[in-house]
Amino acid sequence: MSSSQPYGDPETRERLLRAAWDLALEQGPSLRLADVAARAGVSRQAVYLHFGDRARLLLALLVWGDEAFKLGDLLARVTEARTGVEALDRMVEVHATYSPRIDALARTLEAHQYQDPAVAAALRERLDFRRTAHRAVIGRIAAEGDLASGWTIDTAADLFFAVTLPVPWRELTGASGWSAQQYAERVSRLLRRALIAHP
Amino acid sequence: MSSSQPYGDPETRERLLRAAWDLALEQGPSLRLADVAARAGVSRQAVYLHFGDRARLLLALLVWGDEAFKLGDLLARVTEARTGVEALDRMVEVHATYSPRIDALARTLEAHQYQDPAVAAALRERLDFRRTAHRAVIGRIAAEGDLASGWTIDTAADLFFAVTLPVPWRELTGASGWSAQQYAERVSRLLRRALIAHP
DNA sequence: CACGTGATTTACACCGTGTCAAGTAGACAG
């Protein structure tokens, strides 16, 4: 049964998503569907009836997380910034606040992208969306005449995008022990000094 | 049987490692031990006799790759640089040339780190080694008085380390289409402008 | 030539995914 045509009780679906989310947080990326079902208080087969297979459950979880954490509202704050440079700062802040929330799921998806082309495609699509958002910020900075010499919009945008990926965030806030605020400050400083004409 | 006490014919071991390497390159991170064995012309169980389990095969592969591609020689060029800033450039060049060579294996290890604590630990150790190497370069830059204001050695080193991780490299040279030379130039420029006092 | 030892194979148990068929409990209509 496909997930595009929802099946079953929405309440059960919600319980399954919450259960999967909690388990991803607790037990990391080795998410067993039997555990998800048990946590939600339904049979393992109910998972298949609701989501079809593991990949679609994970993708539903991604959408569910974005809504639960209001990613749209966060991104709106970026476009509402008064200058491009301020938008850059705010974008880094979005990463600082949003990355920890979805990190457990992000790792789960990263782990499964190799075994499942559908997961890989969804992840690729998400990264491309992300790149576009960063490019828009850099484009605005360039339009305001604040892009430092030596960069094109594309190269600067790609660097902005790459530096703020989840993996570097994970290293800096994990192994390096940076707080969310420190991450935002230091990454913003790095990018401003390198990319902005008059920082 | 553990891999610390090598087992069996070294030639067979070498054939297995080559087979695993080739398969990682061809088929990506979903490396099946049966395929490795078939490619090497031995039974699947020979893999277990030589390496114990999947994790130890992958780790042996990592060491084998470092030797085959002379990682030590590349890193020596970094310490031989005449200035810290030149060492930074050379370190970025090392990533530009070395990352594509071991990318297939890196992805395989990244994919399995979640299922296998031994792989995760080995990867963590490698990242810590990498961080130390980057810290040494930044330390040298600071000693020469070229570290820009606003950074400590630790924060600058962590950023240097994080920006040059394999995942950002993969995005920039893959989805963004940068050549190895473009990667080296642009990442060096980013880091010099942000971290160096008089770039 | 028997023999032991190291190298390797054949056979098997296990775990998680995904599928299938049959059954059940409750809501709702006639």
Place this chain on the structure above:
DNA sequence: CTGTCTACTTGACACGGTGTAAATCACGTG
């Protein structure tokens, strides 16, 4: 009260991959 539709359960099973145990082979040595 009967039928039927939905949501889910139960139990079984095939498959693919890992890791293990037992049997077999190759070969140098007495």
